[in-house]
Amino acid sequence: MPPSKSAVPLVPVPTVVDLEELYKTPPPAFGHETLKLFGFDPEYVNLNNGSYGSLPLPVRAACDNWTTEIESNPDKFIRYKAHHLVNRARERIAQLIGADVDECVIVNNASHGIATVLRNFSFKEGDVLIGANTTYGSVSKSLKYLGDIPPHPTVLTYGVYLPTTRETILEEFRQFIHKVREEHDDSHQNRTFIAIIDSIVSHPGVLMPWKEMVAICRDAGVYSLVDAAHSIGQELDLNLSEAKPDFWVSNCHKWLYAKRGCAVLYVPKRSDATSLISCVSDRQTVIRNQHIIKSPIPTPVEYHSPQDEDYKGPQEFVKLFDWTGTIDHVPRISPIAALDFRAWLGGEHKINEYTHNLAIEGGKYLAKRFGTSLLDPEDSFTLSMVNVELPIPGKIQETAEVLSLIRDTLCFKWNVNAAFFRHNEKWWVRCSVQIYNELSDFHVVADALEDAAAKVIEFNVGRTN
Numbered sequence: 001m002p003p004s005k006s007a008v009p010l011v012p013v014p015t016v017v018d019l020e021e022l023y024k025t026p027p028p029a030f031g032h033e034t035l036k037l038f039g040f041d042p043e044y045v046n047l048n049n050g051s052y053g054s055l056p057l058p059v060r061a062a063c064d065n066w067t068t069e070i071e072s073n074p075d076k077f078i079r080y081k082a083h084h085l086v087n088r089a090r091e092r093i094a095q096l097i098g099a100d101v102d103e104c105v106i107v108n109n110a111s112h113g114i115a116t117v118l119r120n121f122s123f124k125e126g127d128v129l130i131g132a133n134t135t136y137g138s139v140s141k142s143l144k145y146l147g148d149i150p151p152h153p154t155v156l157t158y159g160v161y162l163p164t165t166r167e168t169i170l171e172e173f174r175q176f177i178h179k180v181r182e183e184h185d186d187s188h189q190n191r192t193f194i195a196i197i198d199s200i201v202s203h204p205g206v207l208m209p210w211k212e213m214v215a216i217c218r219d220a221g222v223y224s225l226v227d228a229a230h231s232i233g234q235e236l237d238l239n240l241s242e243a244k245p246d247f248w249v250s251n252c253h254k255w256l257y258a259k260r261g262c263a264v265l266y267v268p269k270r271s272d273a274t275s276l277i278s279c280v281s282d283r284q285t286v287i288r289n290q291h292i293i294k295s296p297i298p299t300p301v302e303y304h305s306p307q308d309e310d311y312k313g314p315q316e317f318v319k320l321f322d323w324t325g326t327i328d329h330v331p332r333i334s335p336i337a338a339l340d341f342r343a344w345l346g347g348e349h350k351i352n353e354y355t356h357n358l359a360i361e362g363g364k365y366l367a368k369r370f371g372t373s374l375l376d377p378e379d380s381f382t383l384s385m386v387n388v389e390l391p392i393p394g395k396i397q398e399t400a401e402v403l404s405l406i407r408d409t410l411c412f413k414w415n416v417n418a419a420f421f422r423h424n425e426k427w428w429v430r431c432s433v434q435i436y437n438e439l440s441d442f443h444v445v446a447d448a449l450e451d452a453a454a455k456v457i458e459f460n461v462g463r464t465n
Contacts (some may be wrong), residue, residue: 017061019340027345030354034436041415045444047362048417050205050230050385050432053253053260058344062337063259063330070329082329083322089335090318093252093264096339096348097232098239103290105265105321106332110229111138112297113249113265114196117225118142120293121192127153128184130177130195130222134160134423136202139227143196153192156180160201161424162375162387166209173213177220193222197245200230203421204375205385205430207235211243218244232256232264233342234383236352240266246289252335255384257342259334267293267317290317300324351435355384359433362442363388366429369446375428385432390420391453392427396460405459406452414448 028034037056040046046054055063066085070077086106094101107113118129129143135157147155158176160169177195184191195217199210210226217224226248231238233255240248248266252258267289294314295303300323304315345351360379363386367374372389376382396402398421410416419430429449431442 017058019058019061022058023340023344030351030435031438032436032440038436040436043415045414045416045441047431047433047437047441047445048419049434050202050254050430051417051419053251053255054257054434054436055253055259056257056338056341058341059257059259059334059337062340063334066330066333067328078326078329082333085333085336086322086329089333090264092339093232093335096238097250097264097266098241099266100241100269102318103240103266103268105267105296105318107249107263107265107296107321108331109253109261109263110227110249110251111136111142112261113263114139114225114227115142116265116297117247117249117267117293118146118194119297120295121194123151123153123192124189125151125153126184126186126189127151127192128180128194129153129155130158130180130193131155132158132160132196132198134198134201134203135196136198136227136229139196154184160208162204162206162381163377166380170209170212170216174216177216177222181220181222193220194225195222197224197226199226199228199235199248199250200383200385202229203419203430204387204423204428205230205419205432206376206381206387207383208381210245214243214245217246223247229263230254230385233348234352234355234385236348240268244268252338253331256335257338259331262331262334264335265321269317293317293320296321296324298324345435352384354435355433355437356382358437358439359384359386359431362386362431362433362437362439365439365442366431366446366449370450384434385430387428387430390427390429390449392456393460394422394425394427396427396456398422402456402459405455409452409455410448414444414451416445416448418445418449420449 028036037058038054039057039060089106090104091101094104107116123146129146131140131143143155147153158173180193197210197213198208200207214224214226223246226245228248228250232250232252250264252262252264253260269290291314300320302315302319302322304311304313342348342351359382363374366388370388370391372391375387375389406420410418421428421430431445
């Protein structure tokens, strides 16, 4: 049955959390007992953490403490303390993702980080930007925008159609990259090739063989820009120093429990010896990727311009991102509190073992309930997001009216949420599992999705009659 109220009620401000005392006690068991660590409306069922994240109350308490300190003396905190706390956050993140701390900076979100990288290339006519049919919307639009303005680099798209196998994805990607190089190489000028690679696709929510795809790009002389929006906090044992992407960016506010918006942008100081080779001098200079990033968005006062009278070279990568204008520093600091909270819960492996296992169990339940299929029946692509075919005919197209009908039914009638989309001629739901979920949440969301599907079918019949 749907909840009695048709609109999401306001939730009272939770009581203050004493972090020192809390972390002396054992954490609650994962599942609904953990809901007391989050500030959700008690009638809300959330299987959509992947979209906006879920800020735990202990992390929120730490953030509120920092906000109080900032507002007590903005000059002292912003001028003297914020820098040190952001550096601590970078240190903690760098350790988690297997990178050097001075290869990591904090940006607003993954889309912002990707735009920062793309806007720092000096493109020429004939350069090539590569995305996929599954590339996140704003990133795909960024590629199109760059292709729309002078000097109009070429924008190409490779296809990823699931269900499939890792081997098929890699072989088709390898063939695509090699074909692009063959068709767009020019012996008379050095052309830039950049490929956007998802580590975990947003829709469908699947883990890609991104490390192997990065290696394919490296071997072909193509820059790899990894959209890892869903990785940190969901993908275990990241080691970027070993994977060697040219650029990598991940949201900390989705799966890591940081405050919105906070993301880490990784740019290696120096690529390995097999990486891209500079076209200057003897063509043997290994490119330092950080020199490509000349300015964040917006350009900071610390920017070094070649037009400056005392110009002695570009500003250091990390210093460029120290101050890009007056902002709320709390989201950039919040990974410190998020990682403290995760350590108290038991650490990365314990958290993700629970969420992965529940995602698999919940996905099987939905597929059986709907009489449909799992996108990944062999569990080759699934971490903590599971994708299940919806009982909506694939011939029904994805229109604004259909999307609004499903979204409004879930949000306002049932007070639940899970992501939904159309891929490869079928409709799917993506359920994001967190430590506060249990299998019963899938039961409630199934009721809502069946209701939404019936409404979509009825709406479509009315349009075709």
